[in-house]
Amino acid sequence: MEILLTIALFIAFFLLLRQEKALGKYAQSTTLFTQAVDKYQKAVDGYEEAIAGYREVIAKYQQETELFKQDITEYELLLKEHGIDKSKAEPTRQLTPPPPPQFTLPDLKAMRRQPSKPKAVSKNSPMYKEFLHLLNGNEETANRLIIRQQQLNPDKLDNWILEKVIGDLKRDRRA
Structure with missing residues (x-):
């Protein structure tokens, strides 16, 4: 009876x-997802700031265009007051408002993030050889695990990445 109880406790402990x-x-x-959502929100905020800046430029352009039109009207009135024929006043220069500024903002929905190419870890390093030994020489799995860690931690050095994947592998094998 004690053996069954011990086995049941062992199974319960293992399941726990x-x-x-x-x-x-x-x-x-969940943490990774939250970080991704935060980055997306920053991108959207930046895009909205760019749109707001673009709208300010357009509004300023429209104000300047109105002022320019007023100047043209005043100029034409002065010409009339002084009896100057408009066509003879300045034949080489046409009074027209400047063209609107040309801005194109990228569409965030249409843009796709280009994945950065991960740096290659030196296959001659002792740490890599240890990692490969832990994986029974399976280079495909080793490369996949290293690339994933580089994606999660792009600012970390190669030695840190190798220490992390080796530590994770040893930890997972103990559990």
Whole structure:
């Protein structure tokens, strides 16, 4: 009876560890998702700022165009007051408002993020060889794990990436 109780406790403990590990991975993925949402919101905020700036430039252009039209009207009135024929006043210069500024803002929805190419980790380093040994020589898996860590931590150095993947692999094998 004690053996069955011990086995049942062992199974319960094992299931509890698996559940704790799953919760840890869920928390990590939630954190990554939250970071992605924050980055997206910053991009949207920047886009909205650019649109606001563009609208300010257009409004200023429209104000300047109105002032220019008023100046043309005043100029034509002065010509009339002094009896000067408009066609003889300045034959080489036409009075027209300047063309509107040409701005094109990118469409955020149409833009696709170009993934950055991860840096290659030196395959001659002892840490890489240790990592490869832990994976029984499976270079494909090693490269996939390294690339994923580089994507998650683009500002980290190669040694840090290797330490992280080796530590994660050893930790996961203990659990």
